[in-house]
Amino acid sequence: MIPSGETSGIVSSFYLSSLEGSTTQDEIDFEWLGKNxxxxxTNYYVNGVGGHEVLIDLGFDASKNFHSYSVTYDDxxxx
Numbered sequence: 823m824i825p826s827g828e829t830s831g832i833v834s835s836f837y838l839s840s841l842e843g844s845t846t847q848d849e850i851d852f853e854w855l856g857k858n859x860x861x862x863x864t865n866y867y868v869n870g871v872g873g874h875e876v877l878i879d880l881g882f883d884a885s886k887n888f889h890s891y892s893v894t895y896d897d898x899x900x901x
Contacts, residue, residue, distance in 0.1 A: 832856040838893065846870045850893060850900060859885040866900060 834854045841847040849867040860883055865875045894901040 836891075844870070850895065852891065854884055859883045 833856060835852060837849055837851045839847055839849045846869045847867065848869070849865075849872070851863075851865045851867075853863045853865075855861070855863055860880050861877050862880060862884070863875055863877050865872050867874075
């Protein structure tokens, strides 16, 4: 669920994770940062190392309706 309106300080997110709680986990994150519901921030971690943040313009207000998202990944790429 994405809160409606600009809600700075609220982060709605989902993530995929291996070895939950381990310092060497792999992870894929999607975060709606509240201040702009038309963007999502993504990041991924490999062996516990992240730093791959990207802001993606969605082209729509994610708070206005329900949406389905999918992730396809393998050893070489995330889509």
